Amino acid sequence: MKETAQILREKGLKVTPQRIAVYNMLLNTIEHPNAETIYKALEPTNPTMSLATVYKTLDYFKQLGLVQELNVGEGSSRYDAVVKCHPHTVCMQCGKVQDLYLDELTEIHKKVEEELDFEVNCEQLILYGICGKCRNKNKEG
Amino acid sequence: MKETAQILREKGLKVTPQRIAVYNMLLNTIEHPNAETIYKALEPTNPTMSLATVYKTLDYFKQLGLVQELNVGEGSSRYDAVVKCHPHTVCMQCGKVQDLYLDELTEIHKKVEEELDFEVNCEQLILYGICGKCRNKNKEG
DNA sequence: TATTAAATAAAAATAGTTATCGATTAGGGG
DNA sequence: CCCCTAATCGATAACTATTTTTATTTAATA
Numbered sequence: 001m002k003e004t005a006q007i008l009r010e011k012g013l014k015v016t017p018q019r020i021a022v023y024n025m026l027l028n029t030i031e032h033p034n035a036e037t038i039y040k041a042l043e044p045t046n047p048t049m050s051l052a053t054v055y056k057t058l059d060y061f062k063q064l065g066l067v068q069e070l071n072v073g074e075g076s077s078r079y080d081a082v083v084k085c086h087p088h089t090v091c092m093q094c095g096k097v098q099d100l101y102l103d104e105l106t107e108i109h110k111k112v113e114e115e116l117d118f119e120v121n122c123e124q125l126i127l128y129g130i131c132g133k134c135r136n137k138n139k140e141g
Numbered sequence: 142m143k144e145t146a147q148i149l150r151e152k153g154l155k156v157t158p159q160r161i162a163v164y165n166m167l168l169n170t171i172e173h174p175n176a177e178t179i180y181k182a183l184e185p186t187n188p189t190m191s192l193a194t195v196y197k198t199l200d201y202f203k204q205l206g207l208v209q210e211l212n213v214g215e216g217s218s219r220y221d222a223v224v225k226c227h228p229h230t231v232c233m234q235c236g237k238v239q240d241l242y243l244d245e246l247t248e249i250h251k252k253v254e255e256e257l258d259f260e261v262n263c264e265q266l267i268l269y270g271i272c273g274k275c276r277n278k279n280k281e282g
Numbered sequence: 283t284a285t286t287a288a289a290t291a292a293a294a295a296t297a298g299t300t301a302t303c304g305a306t307t308a309g310g311g312g
Numbered sequence: 313c314c315c316c317t318a319a320t321c322g323a324t325a326a327c328t329a330t331t332t333t334t335a336t337t338t339a340a341t342a
Contacts, residue, residue, distance in 0.1 A: 015309090050323065052323075059299095075297065076297085104249050104252075108268075118239075119271045119276060120230075120269070122269045122270070125264065127249075132258030135258075176329080192330095196331075198289095200330095285341085287339095290336080296332085297330080300327070303323095310317095311315090312314090312316100
């Protein structure tokens with residue numbers, strides 16, 4: 001595993017324990033935590049960490065392309081260390097957000113660029129629905 | 142044009158001038174205004190109108206399926222009287238939000254339902270990029 | 283027109299995020 | 313390896329979008 005410290009340094013960021021903690025946490029999860037969740041997860045092991053620092057750190061990371069911000073319509077933003085654009089599913093019952101990979105989107109990009117006069121830079125596809133787990137739970141109940 | 146008052150009444154809403162004003166405004170625009178924009182647009186002709194009422198009205202409308210809420214990653218939500226799910230383009234330069242219609246999405250729905258265990262209810266596709274107008278402006282500059 | 287439940291305006295509260303600022307610390311030069 | 317300086321940190325205040333509260337007004341119906 002490549003050193004987080006080095007990645008940060010390459011991006012021109014001063015390396016601090018707080019930044020390493022935030023970045024590592026995002027690397028090691030497939031959940032898509034928001035700032036508050038990240039803060040609560042790190043607080044026990046990093047008692048010297050404030051919510052404001054988490055926000056500021058995420059903002060730096062976002063601008064340097066280290067993380068991706070994701071808004072699925074909740075009050076707050078979620079963050080993803082996978083920075084390549086990719087679709088997500090959002091379960092409207094349990095709120096779980098999952099990654100998704102679909103080749104069909106490149107076709108759509110091409111179509112929009114050609115037919116409309118719009119240069120697509122990045123896309124965000126969110127599929128809202130009910131995940132299998134919740135569907136099963138509903139049948140039982 | 143069908144009476145707005147009647148539409149509201151059919152949905153079980155009490156008909157008030159404020160609600161008529163908000164709904165008509167959304168019907169007559171292809172912009173995707175947020176609550177603040179709606180309020181500012183209506184204020185001159187409806188001096189007796191508050192921002193809180195706009196928010197509450199939009200919330201009622203949303204729950205009754207009269208409008209669709211759209212979050213393109215700004216601080217606030219935008220609203221659309223076209224309630225059928227449809228993709229949007231967002232120009233990252235001028236901020237303009239435009240509607241888009243793509244048949245390819247039904248294929249994607251089907252694929253996700255079959256291959257993953259996820260029941261798709263509604264989708265939101267946002268294509269971020271630069272619109273033709275801004276691209277031309279950039280060339281000139 | 284009287285009744286009544288619902289809607290309104292204004293203000294206060296709340297949630298998420300950002301800005302401020304003095305204290306602290308990372309990292310290059312010596 | 314230590315010192316210096318600029319960058320970053322944490323705490324808290326401020327800010328923005330939205331929701332709730334409350335007292336008042338209004339629409340719908342009898």
